[in-house]
């Protein structure tokens with residue numbers, strides 16, 4: 001087995017790593033003095049890979065078809081997965097929603113199905129603290145890092161949670177693999193539509209020890225499709241360096257601060273060979289800004305010869321506060337998704353599909369459809385982090401998007 005890559009202090013890359021000294025990793029947990037830090041990373045380094053090079057080859061083939069305009073794609077699931085919801089019943093409920101929404105989007109055509117699932121346990125936060133009744137507590141950063149309960153104890157960063165995240169992911173990925181096998185058996189064909197796993201490859205202490213060599217390729221063995229969030233996609237970051245070294249396809253979130261020149265740099269690092277479908281670019285600009293901000297990014301990527309999959313995340317740029325909670329209006333979500341589609345069509349790019357936060361149950365976290373007033377938000381508001389669409393709201397979005 002490949003020796004364990006070691007990150008010096010959790011925020012700066014150590015010498016001797018595949019990524020250069022001095023690469024800064026934003027949004028990392030503070031836990032390197034924890035007594036279980038070293039043992040937790042060692043446990044990950046000696047654990048079995050969660051994905052295989054052969055699976056990644058199939059996913060890359062499907063993404064190339066999407067990039068060429070021959071299929072659509074949906075990537076959806078929880079904002080933050082819960083350790084309490086990784087059993088087979090939970091996972092089957094989530095994949096059922098993924099398939100139903102993919103079918104809604106695709107009609108009779110092929111749709112690549114990717115979950116925010118099987119590892120989506122770490123969250124970037126805009127503030128390291130959260131005010132709870134006037135007391136500042138460390139922010140909840142996902143079950144890989146801490147607990148969501150509003151107490152100082154729960155919010156401590158605990159590296160042993162990385163091992164639990166690995167085990168929970170393994171459980172989820174086994175169910176996804178069975179689902180893929182069943183689907184492939186039922187509908188033999190050249191398009192390997194999934195379901196595949198994806199998550200924000202945020203915590204370097206978790207991801208780096210899970211790099212493996214398989215079939216002569218270096219792979220990130222924690223997931224099929226790692227993505228980098230809007231706060232960790234800078235060209236010099238440890239995150240970009242890590243993903244530039246692995247054979248997995250990779251995705252990037254692009255928020256309003258994304259700059260065409262900087263994006264071109266990142267794309268060159270992550271896709272030096274201009275492989276169609278190697279990159280999935282996910283615009284999350286906000287409904288009011290996407291028409292202005294996206295065209296120069298699309299042009300910059302195309303001018304450098306990359307054939308990317310373009311998705312719209314119409315959720316993260318449209319978060320508001322109402323009724324004392326974070327929420328999103330379905331109308332704004334639909335607006336951004338439709339505007340993004342239009343920008344891509346005008347630019348001559350294939351609108352690949354949608355990246356969404358959707359719950360498997362009938363939650364009341366976003367406004368719209370049957371959630372017809374702020375007072376209804378409290379009925380079933382169960383997200384660990386951002387407000388998710390319920391399946392009915394998401395289906396309405398899909399139907400509007402395909403007709404637009």
Ligand code: PEP
Nearest residue numbers: 079229230231253284316
């Ligand atoms: C997310 O997808 O939950 C997220 C935090 O996204 P972004 O990095 O785009 O803000």
Ligand code: CO
Nearest residue numbers: 079357385386
């Ligand atoms: Co989110």
